[in-house]
Amino acid sequence: MNQQMNSPEHIEYVTRIGDNALILGQRMSEWCGHAPVLEEDMALANMSLDLIGQARMLLAHAGKLEGKGRDEDQLAFLRTELNYRNLTLCELPNQDFARTMVRNFLFASFQVLLWERLLTSSDSELAAIAAKSLKEARYHAQHAGDWVIRLGDGTVESHARAQAALDYLWPYTAEFFVTTPADDAVAAAAIGPAWSELEAAWEALVLPVLVEATLTVPARTPFKSFGKFGRHSEHLGHLLSEMQYLQRTYPGAQW
Amino acid sequence: MYTQALDIPQQNPEAKGPRVVENPAYQAEFDAKVDAGGYIEAKDWMPESYRKTLIRQISQHAHSEIVGMLPEGNWITRAPTLKRKAILIAKVQDEGGHGLYLYAAAETLGVSRDELIEALHSGKAKYSSIFNYPTLTWADIGVIGWLVDGAAIMNQIPLCKCSYGPYARAMVRVCKEESFHQRQGYDLLLTMMKGTQEQRDMVQDAVNRWWWPSIMMFGPHDKDSVHSTQSARWGIKRISNDDLRQKFVDATVEQAKVLGVTMPDPELKWNAERGHHDFGAIDWDEFWNVVNGHGQGNVDRLAARVKAWEDGAWVRAAALEYARKQAAREHQAA
Numbered sequence: 379m380n381q382q383m384n385s386p387e388h389i390e391y392v393t394r395i396g397d398n399a400l401i402l403g404q405r406m407s408e409w410c411g412h413a414p415v416l417e418e419d420m421a422l423a424n425m426s427l428d429l430i431g432q433a434r435m436l437l438a439h440a441g442k443l444e445g446k447g448r449d450e451d452q453l454a455f456l457r458t459e460l461n462y463r464n465l466t467l468c469e470l471p472n473q474d475f476a477r478t479m480v481r482n483f484l485f486a487s488f489q490v491l492l493w494e495r496l497l498t499s500s501d502s503e504l505a506a507i508a509a510k511s512l513k514e515a516r517y518h519a520q521h522a523g524d525w526v527i528r529l530g531d532g533t534v535e536s537h538a539r540a541q542a543a544l545d546y547l548w549p550y551t552a553e554f555f556v557t558t559p560a561d562d563a564v565a566a567a568a569i570g571p572a573w574s575e576l577e578a579a580w581e582a583l584v585l586p587v588l589v590e591a592t593l594t595v596p597a598r599t600p601f602k603s604f605g606k607f608g609r610h611s612e613h614l615g616h617l618l619s620e621m622q623y624l625q626r627t628y629p630g631a632q633w
Numbered sequence: 634m635y636t637q638a639l640d641i642p643q644q645n646p647e648a649k650g651p652r653v654v655e656n657p658a659y660q661a662e663f664d665a666k667v668d669a670g671g672y673i674e675a676k677d678w679m680p681e682s683y684r685k686t687l688i689r690q691i692s693q694h695a696h697s698e699i700v701g702m703l704p705e706g707n708w709i710t711r712a713p714t715l716k717r718k719a720i721l722i723a724k725v726q727d728e729g730g731h732g733l734y735l736y737a738a739a740e741t742l743g744v745s746r747d748e749l750i751e752a753l754h755s756g757k758a759k760y761s762s763i764f765n766y767p768t769l770t771w772a773d774i775g776v777i778g779w780l781v782d783g784a785a786i787m788n789q790i791p792l793c794k795c796s797y798g799p800y801a802r803a804m805v806r807v808c809k810e811e812s813f814h815q816r817q818g819y820d821l822l823l824t825m826m827k828g829t830q831e832q833r834d835m836v837q838d839a840v841n842r843w844w845w846p847s848i849m850m851f852g853p854h855d856k857d858s859v860h861s862t863q864s865a866r867w868g869i870k871r872i873s874n875d876d877l878r879q880k881f882v883d884a885t886v887e888q889a890k891v892l893g894v895t896m897p898d899p900e901l902k903w904n905a906e907r908g909h910h911d912f913g914a915i916d917w918d919e920f921w922n923v924v925n926g927h928g929q930g931n932v933d934r935l936a937a938r939v940k941a942w943e944d945g946a947w948v949r950a951a952a953l954e955y956a957r958k959q960a961a962r963e964h965q966a967a
Contacts, residue, residue, distance in 0.1 A: 400715075407709045407718070410725050411702035412937070414945020416733055419702070423726035427719055434715045451714045475948045531958065532951025539947070624713035624771055632828050633713035633771070633821075 387563035389443045390463060391570060392504060393453070394560075394606055395492070396436030397464035400454055401614070402485060403429030404621055405472055414475055421521060425482070428514040435507045455625035459615050466605035467550040469614040476529050476539035481547055482522035487583045488554050489515040491576045500568040523587045530591025537592065544593050549601040554580070558606060655681070667868045672798035675741035683867055686860070687797050688742050689758075690869065692749045695735035697761035698728045699753075700934050704768045705777060713771060720817055721774060727810045734803040741799045754939045762923040763846050765930030772825060772832075772839035778818015780840075780847040780885065786811045787881045788851065796868030819888065826893050833893070840889070841897045848912070849920045851878035882910050 406426035413419040437450040467485060472478045493515055496508035529540040554573060561572035588595055603611070624633070659678040666673060673679055702725050709725065712718035736746045752758035763781055768774065789811065792804040825832040852858060852874045864870035882901075889896060900913035922928060 404710060407722055410709055410722060411699075411706040411729075412941040412944075414941070414948035416699070416729055416736075418945075418948075419729045420726055420733070423722050423729065427722050427726070430715055430719050430722065434719070437715075454715055455713075475945065528955040529948070529951050532955045533947065535947045536951030536954075620710050623711050628829065628831060631713075631832055632824060633717055 384443055384445065385563060385567070387560035388501070388567070388569055389440055390558075390560045391564045392436055392440040392443060392501075394463035396433050396440055396453075397462050398468050398485070398489075399429040399436060400433035401462070401464040401617065402468040402481075403427075403433055404617060405468065405470075406478070406482075408472055409478065418475075422478075425514075425518050425521070428511075428518070432507070432511050432514070435510075439503050439507065451625070455622045459610060459618060460608045462610065462614065462618075463606050463608060464610075464614075465550070465553055466603035466611050467547060467553065469605065469611060469617055470547070470550070471613055474539060474543075475525075476536065477543035477546065479522045479525040479529065480540060480543040482518055483526045483587065484547060484551055484584060486515050486518035486522055488551075488576065488580055490519050491579050491583070492571070492573070495571045495576070499570055501570075504569065519583075526587055526593075527591045530588070530593045540591065541593055544588065545596050548596045549599050550603050552598065552601070553603045553605060556602075556606070667796045670794075670868070671796075672801060673796050674798045682863075684742050686864065686867070686869065687800065688739055688744055690864075691735055691739040691742075691800055692744070692752070693759050693761070695732045695739060695749065696753045696758055697764065698732035698735060700760045700938060701764045702728050702732075703934055703937055704764055704766070705774060707768050708771060708774050711771070712774075717821065724778075724814050724817065727814065731803075731807045731810070734806065735800075738797075738799040738803045750942065754935065754942060756935065759924065761850065762920070762931075763850055765923055765928055765934055766842070766846055767930060769842070770835050770839060772822070772835040773843070775818045775821035775825065775836065776839040776843045778814050778816075779822060779888070780843050781850070782811050782815040782818060783885060784847045784850040784881050786815060787877050787884075791871040791877075792869075794871060819892070822892055822894075836892075837894050840894045844896050844898065845916065845919075846923075848878060848882070849915060851875070851881065853917070853920075879909050882912055886910055 403426045406422050406429065409422040410419060410426070413422055433454065434450050437453040441448040441450065441453055465485075467481060470477075470481070490512065493508045493512035496504055497512065499505040499508065526540060529536040531537070555577040557572050557574045561574070564570050565572040565575075585595060605611070605614075624631075656678070660680065663673065663677070663679060663683075666677075673683075705721065705728075706725050709718065709721050712721050736749060739749060740746060749758065753760065768777070786808060789804055789808050793801055793808055795801050795804070822836055825836050855861060855873045855875045858874055861870055861873065865873075886896070886901065898913045900911060902911055904911045923931070
């Protein structure tokens with residue numbers, strides 16, 4: 379691998395995609411055994427498994443690119459809060475089934491577009507991960523999109539909950555498309571798109587479903603979140619203290 | 634799996650379920666089939682008491698799978714590596730899948746999943762008391778795989794040949810997955826036993842807590858078991874509680890040696906004359922206390938199930954309402 383492929387921007391870009399999968403996979407696993415119906419326990423566990431699987435491939439790859447001997451677990455469990463690069467949206471608490479499904483829909487739709495572009499990445503490992511993950515993301519977007527429509531166009535209560543979820547989550551989606559310095563370098567090296575390039579396509583995927591769900595799309599506000607720059611919400615610290623507990627308590631132990 | 638089927642109420646519940654009229658000719662045909670080791674299918678005539686016994690047993694089994702998701706689910710968010718996290722999520726998901734096949738097998742006998750779940754939540758139906766015990770450390774996840782799933786496999790393998798076809802077929806798949814879980818649990822423990830002293834102590838402590846409850850999973854001694862004789866006659870139970878328990882103890886003692894842990898039973902020793910291990914007396918008072926739900930573990934587990942069900946009521950209602958609207962729209966368009 380040449381010098382260009384091992385740039386810090388490249389490592390950060392792969393880590394960011396891996397962290398999205400890791401943190402949302404962790405959130406989704408919280409549902410296991412507590413879903414509204416047994417079929418959803420299975421589906422949410424399955425999506426969590428897909429995301430954890432993606433995180434493993436991406437973090438292992440980021441560790442190799444970095445070349446300091448850190449493996450997937452060292453990256454997943456032994457970084458400090460400010461070094462995670464996931465979108466803030468992924469770390470927000472599940473709250474209820476409406477927020478969980480609206481979030482999955484907004485995020486998986488974004489992931490579909492990102493994986494499509496990464497199929498032709500100049501980083502062949504990343505392209506291979508994209509090929510596997512794209513199928514999963516399409517399922518996730520389909521599954522969550524079906525639920526968004528069902529909840530939005532269901533009962534008065536489910537509509538109110540779906541609308542509240544959308545109102546709460548929508549401001550965090552602006553962060554998807556904010557360009558970082560890493561994005562420019564990565565795009566220049568044909569490793570992957572600057573995420574700002576995906577905005578129009580994302581809206582084209584997401585808006586028709588929200589309309590079918592009879593939901594009102596909120597106006598953009600000045601609110602900005604900065605998870606992908608390492609500035610997170612208060613929620614991430616709690617998620618990490620739970621997730622990292624065994625690795626932190628027994629340093630160096632094998633499991 | 635991405636299924637989304639919901640239990641939509643039957644249009645005509647009377648049309649479902651087997652004939653219930655008692656009839657000597659049917660009875661003789663049924664007995665001959667069971668005696669010959671054949672399978673009874675959903676549409677075949679069966680005695681009402683056979684049907685009720687199966688509904689009780691299959692639904693208890695399904696409830697156990699669903700409640701059993703909770704003690705292990707307790708460690709998903711704290712699993713120590715991504716590989717172990719993935720294995721544990723997949724395992725708990727398999728248990729949900731077992732619950733689904735088993736509820737479906739019970740539904741072939743003319744009850745609905747909603748009725749069965751209602752019986753669980755009201756405390757009318759039982760589930761395996763083993764799941765009332767808490768999972769205190771990560772080693773519990775390995776020990777549950779090794780001992781609890783190991784005991785479950787011993788109990789369940791004979792059910793793959795039980796006389797009721799839909800139950801037998803569900804159990805074939807369940808047993809395959811359970812034996813995979815047992816190996817994964819044992820592998821987790823082997824890794825911990827090769828680790829630090831703290832990790833080995835954690836494993837031994839978990840074995841100390843789970844050994845007796847696992848032994849009790851085989852149920853009361855044969856002489857005290859109320860359901861066993863009739864169930865054996867019907868081909869629902871093919872090997873006795875005590876025989877299965879002995880088989881489990883004999884197999885497990887050897888695995889414990891390889892692992893390097895001891896069982897918390899000073900009377901456990903090889904008896905050359907019997908060709909089996911002897912073991913100490915079981916504390917049945919504790920067993921019946923746990924089975925009858927006299928414990929806070931039972932309160933917490935049921936409360937978690939009821940909460941999930943009640944919190945999800947609006948979601949199920951929304952799905953039904955959306956399906957109704959869609960049907961009306963299609964009707965209007967046609």
